[in-house]
Amino acid sequence: MTDWSPASLFWAVVIFLLINAFACLWRGLAGPTLPDRILAVNVIGTKTMVVLVLLGLAREQGIWLDVALVYGLLSFTVTLVASRLLETGLLKGAWRD
């Protein structure tokens, strides 16, 4: 018990999250509406960020945390910009013709 470390658990969680991310990818492909696709991309971004932190700790690479921070920030920006473009009509959804 004493020589067991959660670090081995981290790898399992990484694989689990990646499977989840691929499942979300299906929603990104299937849609059916544009917001659904943007949402799927946003969700995959969050999972990737957590995976980066997990991998950084499991492999003892502290600098991956900064990569995760940048990734999270960019994922946030992408969602906000995409919704704004949708809102102002630059991106067009199929439900308004």
Add this chain to the structure above:
Amino acid sequence: MKTVRRWVQLSIALWLFWLVLAMPLDLSDLFWGLAVAGLAGLGASFFLWRRQAPGLGARNLAGLIFHVFDLVRLIVPAALQVARVVLDPSLPVQPRIIVYKTLLRGELERVTLANTITLTPGTHCVDLDGDRITVHCLAPSFADALVDGRVERRILRSLGISQADD
């Protein structure tokens, strides 16, 4: 004068943020942090916040952190409820849109309320326009805590704001 004071306060906050990022500190970090914090603070307080600054002081910030811990008591039971809905094979959802008039007046309070609604399982803030909040709920019962004003009272208490002096 007010702008300069805001600049100094923001720069101190940014400097602390820098020191957190650069955690194993050495002397050059202190210097670079101060330079960058001063510069970013200058840009924010004289350019970005010229029209309207976010009314966020040290007291409100502490209140926000308290509010996050307070939120956990609200979120966890509701999250389990939603988990039950998702796992149920028949998917018993009855989505509704309700429009709610909030009593909160400040910008900070309203935005906190909107994000609290979004984070609380079962309700999602779709629009915020003046004091009208459009909420999408998975089932009408999820909005009970919002409609009877419990959420708003919690926010006011956490942020340490009494409605009268606003």
Add this chain to the structure above:
Amino acid sequence: MLAAVHALIVSFLVIAGAAFFFIGTLGLLRFPDFYTRVHAVTKCDALGAGLVLLGLAIWSGPDGEGVRIMALIALLLLSSPTAGHALARAAFRTGLQPWTREDGDESD
């Protein structure tokens, strides 16, 4: 003993977070329309990522990494509901109709 309790708390938080991620994925795939999906996703992602990251912050202790992970949690708690709200508002303002049980089927 203390190390074992520490490891146990960390494992519990990480596994609970992963479970919430799974519920979020399930919601994204199962719910009938965009608005209900955005429900499932924003909460479960914020809560799941928050729990996993909290576990990791406890695991790495209050040195540089733990503090940086806490900064990441703060960003997440702010960005996740904001992004979800922005997307839902964009859809709502451009006239995407929400699904209701009376309609019987999907309205898109």
Add this chain to the structure above:
Amino acid sequence: MNARRRTARILAFALLAALAGPLIHGVLQLPAPGSADAPAHANVTANYVERGAESGGAENLVTGVLLNFRALDTFGEVIVIFTAWLAAAAVAGAVSETGRRAIPVSPVVDYVIRALGPFIAAFALFVIVNGHVLPGGGFQGGVVLGAMLILLSLVLGPAPVAGAFSARHWAWLRATGVLVFAATAVIGLALTGHLFGLPAEPVLRKSLMIVLELGIGIGGGAVLAGLFFAVSGVQRS
């Protein structure tokens, strides 16, 4: 009109196909991934790892290698980013403006970005300044800087942010990465006798590298923001 467009499409396709031929040929010439006798594995890597730490002057091996042994390649990359912007801006300028709606930005988004903005700026500069210890450095910091400019233009509207500098100044800012790199090359020539030679004196070397990273970061950020301005139709190329 329609026929002309079709001709243009066919021409573009032919051009792309002609380009793709040599590229595919080049890729096929590459050694199999992970094969031990590939040039990258033969001697270069070992040499970098061995000498990088002591002679690179950067704590992060990758940055040291990028800015010293491979400075010419990195210079090329900076030019590629700049050129990519020129190409993308040319295409983005063609976005139509019909059906644009004037909806105010959500107050929630507005407030969050205003509160978060200065912290994102500080983080971007943190990544740039610490480029010699962190991965990415100027490139990564530049992306964050550009993201911040884009977020700000969501809140304030693209026009005021784009109007913070005149069109000519924006052009200079976008070229910063290329210019700073070229200037460093010349300075290196003057100080050490060969292009991109960084002086051995540690303080001077370190400050030169920070200037380089700042140049790449500012250039990258301006390029990204410029792309967004072009898409939202505020600023043409």
